[in-house]
Amino acid sequence: MASKKTGLMDKWKAEDKPVKIDKWDCSALKNALDDAAKSYEKNQYTVMTENFGFKEEHRLMDLRLLICTVAVGFSLFALVWDYIRPFPESRPILIICVLSYFMLMGVLTLYTTYMEQNIFLVASDKDKAGLEPDDKWELASTLKKYTHLYKLKMTFTNGKTGLSRSEEIERPVNNYFDEDGTLLFKLFEPEVRTLQGRIAAASKKE
Amino acid sequence: MFGLMEADFLDDVRRMNKRQLYYQVLNFGMIVSSALMIWKGLMVVTGSESPIVVVLSGSMEPAFHRGDLLFLTNHREEPIRVGEIVVFKVEGRDIPIVHRVLKVHEKEDGTVRFLTKGDNNSVDDRGLYAPGQLWLEKKDVVGRARGFVPYVGIVTILMNDYPKFKYAILACLGLFVLLHRE
Numbered sequence: 189m190a191s192k193k194t195g196l197m198d199k200w201k202a203e204d205k206p207v208k209i210d211k212w213d214c215s216a217l218k219n220a221l222d223d224a225a226k227s228y229e230k231n232q233y234t235v236m237t238e239n240f241g242f243k244e245e246h247r248l249m250d251l252r253l254l255i256c257t258v259a260v261g262f263s264l265f266a267l268v269w270d271y272i273r274p275f276p277e278s279r280p281i282l283i284i285c286v287l288s289y290f291m292l293m294g295v296l297t298l299y300t301t302y303m304e305q306n307i308f309l310v311a312s313d314k315d316k317a318g319l320e321p322d323d324k325w326e327l328a329s330t331l332k333k334y335t336h337l338y339k340l341k342m343t344f345t346n347g348k349t350g351l352s353r354s355e356e357i358e359r360p361v362n363n364y365f366d367e368d369g370t371l372l373f374k375l376f377e378p379e380v381r382t383l384q385g386r387i388a389a390a391s392k393k394e
Numbered sequence: 395m396f397g398l399m400e401a402d403f404l405d406d407v408r409r410m411n412k413r414q415l416y417y418q419v420l421n422f423g424m425i426v427s428s429a430l431m432i433w434k435g436l437m438v439v440t441g442s443e444s445p446i447v448v449v450l451s452g453s454m455e456p457a458f459h460r461g462d463l464l465f466l467t468n469h470r471e472e473p474i475r476v477g478e479i480v481v482f483k484v485e486g487r488d489i490p491i492v493h494r495v496l497k498v499h500e501k502e503d504g505t506v507r508f509l510t511k512g513d514n515n516s517v518d519d520r521g522l523y524a525p526g527q528l529w530l531e532k533k534d535v536v537g538r539a540r541g542f543v544p545y546v547g548i549v550t551i552l553m554n555d556y557p558k559f560k561y562a563i564l565a566c567l568g569l570f571v572l573l574h575r576e
């Protein structure tokens with residue numbers, strides 16, 4: 189971070205605090221590892237290739253946020269409308285709101301299972317000259333219930349050729365957390381680095 | 395003040411970015427919304443403004459006891475008949491009453507007037523109606539009982555009797571959803 193701001197939001201952030209979680213909580217484990225992989229990717233790019241624009245793409249998550257917002261909007265509208273025009277009168281509007289809400293919930297389920305899958309980072313690597321299309325990096329992960337295996341999948345799509353290559357690792361989560369549930373970033377980082385190295389090496393061969 | 399904000403259980407939230415924070419709020423909103431929309435959906439299907447009610451008094455024993463859960467419908471075209479159990483509102487009373495229909499007068503023009511009584515009460519409901527009111531009309535009806543589940547509603551009664559208990563539980567659940575990440 190270049191500028192040292194000391195606003196309330198920055199004080200509130202817990203970036204310097206070691207990541208300590210409840211190690212029996214599956215989603216907390218997954219979130220901690222996802223965040224670590226994400227921050228590794230980001231840091232690496234800001235440090236190593238400062239000239240290149242490495243930008244996190246938020247489109248995938250933004251669309252999910254939009255779907256949720258519209259759905260909650262429908263229910264809020266139904267609530268207000270039913271308050272202004274008590275029940276029998278508000279029936280047609282209620283029907284519309286209820287149907288739209290449950291349809292949007294269906295859309296949300298489809299979206300998260302088929303579009304978002306388990307992708308938690310999409311980043312574009314801008315071509316320096318700005319001529320070629322951007323290269324794309326994607327990170328996806330799974331940690332199935334009742335297992336201790338964390339699967340991290342990294343996909344690289346070459347903007348020019350459109351070829352994509354993915355590599356994945358599957359490791360027990362206990363490799364990266366100590367007894368108290370503190371994330372050991374130093375043990376996790378090399379794994380992500382080798383993953384990236386493998387993709388880079390393979391892409392070069394082509 | 396800041397000491398509390400540094401507490402460990404807030405770490406999850408503190409590490410979130412703007413989008414994740416917003417999603418957290420939305421997630422909470424969607425839980426509430428789902429419950430609300432199911433309720434409104436039931437209203438539309440049953441035609442009753444309150445499709446599920448809890449029996450609060452013993453005035454309908456032995457048919458219904460305190461804490462029974464009743465399912466209501468209120469379709470316009472179904473006529474009200476003697477012997478049916480109706481849920482109705484009386485002006486000036488917040489809580490709807492569940493009682494049986496005793497007498498019905500129907501006119502040619504479709505207006506209906508009827509009198510109710512609790513099975514366990516020794517007199518009819520005229521004493522419960524608004525001052526001067528002798529009959530109930532169709533607009534007073536919330537719904538007619540179509541099914542029931544015994545005793546499930548006792549939780550609701552407990553919550554109503556101890557409002558602090560209710561708010562404490564709601565606050566805990568709300569905080570858990572807001573602070574806990576997926």
